[in-house]
Amino acid sequence: DTGVSQDPRHKITKRGQNVTFRCDPISEHNRLYWYRQTLGQGPEFLTYFQNEAQLEKSRLLSDRFSAERPKGSFSTLEIQRTEQGDSAMYLCASSARDRDSGNTIYFGEGSWLTVV
């Protein structure tokens, strides 16, 4: 499978615990995005990387959230001291701007987080 892959697909954690999600983008895609989606809402932008540089962070990304892309390939999203309000689907996406595809973004299947 050469699409965007995310791990784990589902995570149930107790409030106050830390969780980490991993995203492997499509090969050669230099842009990587993290979004969060709750029921009945569209995906909300969290942050994005171009290669290893984190270019933008949403104000939704509180101090408890940190994202990295150390070698410009896979990325991790860590949530510290989880709260029930963090329960959501965390979507990773990647893109490669070029003349043919413009900036088409491809999503992974998402990582579902439930905080109990």
Place this chain on the structure above:
Amino acid sequence: RKEVEQDPGPFNVPEGATVAFNCTYSNSASQSFFWYRQDCRKEPKLLMSVYSSGNEDGRFTAQLNRASQYISLLIRDSKLSDSATYLCVVNLNTDKLIFGTGTRLQVFP
């Protein structure tokens, strides 16, 4: 005001019907526009890009009105398999996609 606004629906239509979804966006600097489809508990997938001149892909037609900051999607001859949530998406010149809340479509036999 939300950056991208859509009627959440649901739109319940019979097979074979024509249905239209509308979307407005607030940032006049928006560069590109898309419709994504999302099935229940699945990831969003690109349905089609939206061009200023309007564009068609089979039963789907997308229109853009930059002056009114308005985007539309028309689905003709609805199929049961069209049942999904349709997300209006706007791309600012920062390459960041902004999603609407989505419009839910249910096609019934």
